[in-house]
Amino acid sequence: MEYKKQEIKKGITVHNLNTDKFKTNLIAIFLTTPLSREYVTFDAVVSAILRRGSKTMQTQEEISKTLEEMYGASFDSGLNKTGDNHILKFYLESINDEFLPQNANNMFKMSIEKLTDIVFNPYLEDGKFKEEYVEQEKENIRQKINSKVDNKAQYARTRCIEEMYKDMPAGLYRFGYVEDLDKINSQNLYDYYKKLLSECKIDIFVSGKINKEDCVKIIEEDENISKLEPRDAKYVVNDIEVKEEVEERTIEEKMDVVQGKVVIGCDILFNEEDLKDKNLKYQAMMYNNLLRRKCKFKTISKCQRKSKFSIYRKFKLCSL
């Protein structure tokens, strides 16, 4: 496996993992932008609206049919927080030509076209996102936000993070906030999308049986990519910072459950000396594994999972 990368335009980088270990090629487009209370909910709706249709595949049904026809190429999107950034992720995985019944047309090229079409060439009506789609996706996200209580363990973790990083970007909920959904309409959402596209850091990852040169060539020639302008990408480089010790706090919420869920979040305190140590991240990961590995069930394992989580958070803060 060989990893190479190339900045094809300022702020837009192609990453290539050339490997013959898989039957599929995976293409991922990541849009990275700073997390903010103001736009966190916009990001969530943008991420959802792009799935609804592009200029060439105007409905979700058309997108699905196209993917099915491509031997079940799978499209996926995700929304993650990494440190103080919000990352909108779009993936398309398709079978390598070698494993298709008859040598189908260049599946990789087609996959790039379809994915960039979804991300960079959305379906518009009257110069803005289709209103019906926007309202439906707002509703879906409203339900997603409201349903965070369903998985109690997950909910406890989310709440713990919110409390630990109160009033900080890292403490924001990745799908945003119900009260902000009402402020979103198809025009201001499209305006935000255009701003996002012109300012965000864009990374395109390709893993599969394809070398960097071919990969870059196909991507550079792609119609949707060629329309993108170079940019001074705005995103937060997460540095490890010295932190003050804080007092232990307990937040308790009551719900009707058979088994209580406990989450302990531990932020790691760094001093000036620690910051010089490049191995800090790995030490934190090791420690995290020591805590969670020891036993399988009973109450202790829950605590361990927790420590995994909070250290993982810290790890995430270090990772960009």
Place this chain on the structure above:
Amino acid sequence: MQTIYNSKVKETLYTEKLKNGLTVMCIPKKGVQKKYIIWGTHYGSIDNKFIVPGETEPIEVPKGVAHFLEHKMFEQENGKNSLDVLTSIGVSANAYTTNDHTAYLYECTDNFYEALDEFMDYVQHPYFTDENVEKEKGIIGQEISMYDDYPDWKVYLNCLEAMYNTHPVKLDITGTIETISHINKEILYKCYNTFYNPSNMCLVVCGDFKPEEILDEIEKRLINKEQNGEIKRIFEEEQEDIVKEKVEQTMNVSKPILTIGIKCKAPTPKERVKTQLAIEIILNMIFGESSNLYKELYHEGNIFEVPSLSYEFAENYAHILITTNANNPEEVYEKFKAKVQEINENGLNKEDFERIKKMIYGEYIKQYNDVTDIARMFLSDFMKGINSFDYLEEIEAVDLNLVNQVFKDNFQPQKMVLSVVK
């Protein structure tokens, strides 16, 4: 070893049935870092009543023994827990129990053979005492309580209970706190000696291996054990009808969850692969991402994700499950039934069929991306008497006529149930 090459996915299976009856399979993946090994016994949560080879009288054991055994296998006479030992070697080990099999596994990048010593040692050396069996009841009790909080699990179990009258597939794999209270070390040894015989087991490895070499290493570590004869599993006759059409439970969820179940006739061994493929195609045509039904319900704001679609079967049961969150579960159910009725009258659409068939073909190819998926697939298919390559070979012969026939045979309105958790 016998070799089977599949030209579609360009992989080779090496397989050997040893003298003691153990089947060993190896799917080499050159250049892949991860190594995966899984050892399964054809013994799952449904095998509660059986005749031990050499005996004449059937015995019945409490529900949950297979899973209990799985838990207890890690405990060793020297006081060590094999899971900890394997972890200390640097490999990631685990085990699981399903309806029809129990499996032990680990994966690693280094120290494979060192771990193999421990792995093959603990699976072949059970150590049960009154004390350690009692202790485990508390731990498993916790696990059972944990599942009580999962709406997804409840909606699934309730659906099975609505479909099956007597078949043990309807019971929770773990058993209940009451049933496991009756388990003792004698029962565990009895079940171990019956089902953990090499002739009832299969071991699969996937990774950068030389097949003959790994076979030698496995044989070296096997203890001497005679093949025992056939284990006769006893299932009460399950009537064709469902128990009740609708079942509902209230839990603390923001949005109702529903599972539509369809009770089917278990396919004969020859029909299994084609039936599975045909049902996967049909389910995706009716309720997949590009289906009209999904589009309609999504646009109405009733559902907001593609339902999970599955077909489960073993020797003597088979059912279809469709699970999703919905604001109005009844409406989803009614519209699904209407769609089934429409297809019954008009047949399935040819264009949709061809497209979805391509998609399913791709799905099976994707299974070969990861050593874990490959090994697990070969093991679980083996337990059903299937060679996993058969899916790729037989899909060509799955045509619209066959799919329409499978539809008629399996999607029967009077066999449908609706389970809701709200």
